[in-house]
Amino acid sequence: MEPGEGKERCLKQRQVLIFFVLLGIAQAGAEPRHYSVAEETESGSFVANLLKDLGLEVDELAARGPRVISKGKKLRLQLDRQTGDLLLNEKLDREELCGPTEPCVLPFQVLLENPLQFFQADLRIRDINDHSPVFLDKEIILKISESIPLGTTFLIERAQDLDVGSNSLQSYTVSPNSHFHLKLQNSSDGIILPQLVLDKALDREEQPEIRLTLMALDGGTPPRSGTALVRIEVLDINDNAPEFAKLLYEVQVLENSPIGSQVAIVSARDLDIGAYGEISYVFSQASEDIRKTFRINPKSGELLLTQKLDFESIQTYTLNIQATDGGGLSGSCVVFVQVMDLNDNPPELTMSTLISEIAENLQETIIAVFSVSDPDSGDNGRMVCSIQEDLPFFLKPSVENFYTLVTYTALDRETRSEYNITITVTDMGSPRLKTQHNITLLVSDVNDNAPAFTQTSYTLRVRENNSPALHIGTVSATDADAGANAQVTYSLLPPHDPHLPLASLVSINADNGHLFALRSLDYEALQAFEFGVGATDRGSPALSSQALVRVLVLDDNDNSPFVLYPLQNGSAPCTELVPRAAEAGYLPYLPLPEAAAEQAQADPLTVYLVIALAAVSSLFLFSVLAFIAVRLCGRSRAASLGRCSVPEGHFQGHLVDVGGTGTLSQSYQYEVCLRGGSGTSEFQFLKPILPNFLAQGEERVSEANPSFRDSFEFS
Numbered sequence: 001m002e003p004g005e006g007k008e009r010c011l012k013q014r015q016v017l018i019f020f021v022l023l024g025i026a027q028a029g030a031e032p033r034h035y036s037v038a039e040e041t042e043s044g045s046f047v048a049n050l051l052k053d054l055g056l057e058v059d060e061l062a063a064r065g066p067r068v069i070s071k072g073k074k075l076r077l078q079l080d081r082q083t084g085d086l087l088l089n090e091k092l093d094r095e096e097l098c099g100p101t102e103p104c105v106l107p108f109q110v111l112l113e114n115p116l117q118f119f120q121a122d123l124r125i126r127d128i129n130d131h132s133p134v135f136l137d138k139e140i141i142l143k144i145s146e147s148i149p150l151g152t153t154f155l156i157e158r159a160q161d162l163d164v165g166s167n168s169l170q171s172y173t174v175s176p177n178s179h180f181h182l183k184l185q186n187s188s189d190g191i192i193l194p195q196l197v198l199d200k201a202l203d204r205e206e207q208p209e210i211r212l213t214l215m216a217l218d219g220g221t222p223p224r225s226g227t228a229l230v231r232i233e234v235l236d237i238n239d240n241a242p243e244f245a246k247l248l249y250e251v252q253v254l255e256n257s258p259i260g261s262q263v264a265i266v267s268a269r270d271l272d273i274g275a276y277g278e279i280s281y282v283f284s285q286a287s288e289d290i291r292k293t294f295r296i297n298p299k300s301g302e303l304l305l306t307q308k309l310d311f312e313s314i315q316t317y318t319l320n321i322q323a324t325d326g327g328g329l330s331g332s333c334v335v336f337v338q339v340m341d342l343n344d345n346p347p348e349l350t351m352s353t354l355i356s357e358i359a360e361n362l363q364e365t366i367i368a369v370f371s372v373s374d375p376d377s378g379d380n381g382r383m384v385c386s387i388q389e390d391l392p393f394f395l396k397p398s399v400e401n402f403y404t405l406v407t408y409t410a411l412d413r414e415t416r417s418e419y420n421i422t423i424t425v426t427d428m429g430s431p432r433l434k435t436q437h438n439i440t441l442l443v444s445d446v447n448d449n450a451p452a453f454t455q456t457s458y459t460l461r462v463r464e465n466n467s468p469a470l471h472i473g474t475v476s477a478t479d480a481d482a483g484a485n486a487q488v489t490y491s492l493l494p495p496h497d498p499h500l501p502l503a504s505l506v507s508i509n510a511d512n513g514h515l516f517a518l519r520s521l522d523y524e525a526l527q528a529f530e531f532g533v534g535a536t537d538r539g540s541p542a543l544s545s546q547a548l549v550r551v552l553v554l555d556d557n558d559n560s561p562f563v564l565y566p567l568q569n570g571s572a573p574c575t576e577l578v579p580r581a582a583e584a585g586y587l588p589y590l591p592l593p594e595a596a597a598e599q600a601q602a603d604p605l606t607v608y609l610v611i612a613l614a615a616v617s618s619l620f621l622f623s624v625l626a627f628i629a630v631r632l633c634g635r636s637r638a639a640s641l642g643r644c645s646v647p648e649g650h651f652q653g654h655l656v657d658v659g660g661t662g663t664l665s666q667s668y669q670y671e672v673c674l675r676g677g678s679g680t681s682e683f684q685f686l687k688p689i690l691p692n693f694l695a696q697g698e699e700r701v702s703e704a705n706p707s708f709r710d711s712f713e714f715s
Contacts, residue, residue, distance in 0.1 A: 065113035129220025143328030159216035238327020275326030343429030447539025493532030
């Protein structure tokens, strides 16, 4: 087969759309709808409106995705999706499409793609009388012996008319003459055969040749006609007709036989001698196809091939061969030629429906509907269809070599987003021929993955006294989906503690998960808090996940120490702390540091006390004891109180913050009274001396206990 012919056949097969799939897939057993149109009707002409037969309204038609498919080289019909009108794509020639076959029916289908449905129908091409009867031989020669008896009939070559039905050839007439009349005989296949019947004996000496006009008429309105000249040569007597050795010759010829090959040899003999015994071979009642394909040697009877055979076009030929002697007598035989098929055509695949993209969560979805064909016969035309084994698809056979490519499980785009599928069709001939068709299928995303945080919980540390709008950390989540299904939006979740003012503490950037402190944090007010963060994608429906964020507030040294006890408001009763007779260096409970003891011995008026302090810091979270240096300023009961103060500067025994992040100090003044007389060994705190009192140097006398009072200050 030539490359051009292969391409043409490929195009033809691509146009062969789903004729029988309706029976096996969508509407098994449904009777087709019938429509008709006269041949030679102009392209674009209206054939029928299919809305009623399809059971659709006008506004439903376009959404169903209708299209016309047909089996054959071309798609000769089109469907107007807006109106449902079925229109011609081209001017149709019934004789070209169907030849002598009547009725001339072109099957077609209407494919509704969404959802998949088939509507089976056919279009009948009505014949018009556009062909006249034609005699293939414009001159018909009959050689008739003058001794032929009256009433003898002579079969003459018939005319041919490409039209069918009433428009086909209906009758013959012959020009008026005194020797013959016309007799019409119907053959077994319905063909009208013209015969001449001898009415008057021939006399060669009187009239050696008779010329008649034979007219063929069809049944059209008005009728068409064709004529041929019948020339009758009157011969001398010949009393033996040729006889063939066999009346039927059966031969088989390979379809790839070269032009000029011998098909058969026919042979006849005649017992007469001379001109009456000379035989010539000719075709009788041969069609145009036979005359183009074969040639017979008129002398030898050798039947030769004049053009290539094609099993896929014509499988058999029946040839009528006539042997005529010199006296005009003839005999006939039949040669039956059977064309033998070769595996010269690879399988062909015609794709009817193809989906190039599928959502990942669909199961048992039809990806493609296609048909396979092979014009060869026997094993040469038997086919096997397959795809790769490592794919989540399978081929499902239907009727008339139709297949559907179906997914057998839901696909996962996150695992594989594209499939390259190769459909292989192999015939069973020798050698085996195959055809492959490649399909690329894209898997579209479905929102089947929720955003996933990189951590289930986050712990953030920020020091107190931060500036507002400070970036304190970031949460991050990813989504395995694609497009909008993978776009993540962050949000704060309502806190478990309804009293936590989360909205005024932190905010989150919805696009990138950045967290910000909305105000300055105070460790002394809030040491830690936690809240939930949500991540939501933009799929439909949206999916989300959440993570826990814990914020630990780090302490800064932003609070000075202060005395918890003795109270500074003077409301507490005088508390005994140190015996009046205490020696220098005396301390209740804790030993003095070495440096403090040496200082106490050098200055007998300095008393070291242990005072309960409160310091709020990350390293000092509760009340602590500190060394306080107190210098006694009183001298005697009768003496007025004086003032003295601890030297400024940092030294062992100051009231200081020991957190290690810096030194903060606070000064306090207290009145101290000695209990009992001068011989007692105890003193008490009375109440603090406010700074303005210390500046004025006033005395503090306890009304409840008129004992000697000394005042001191410490820092």
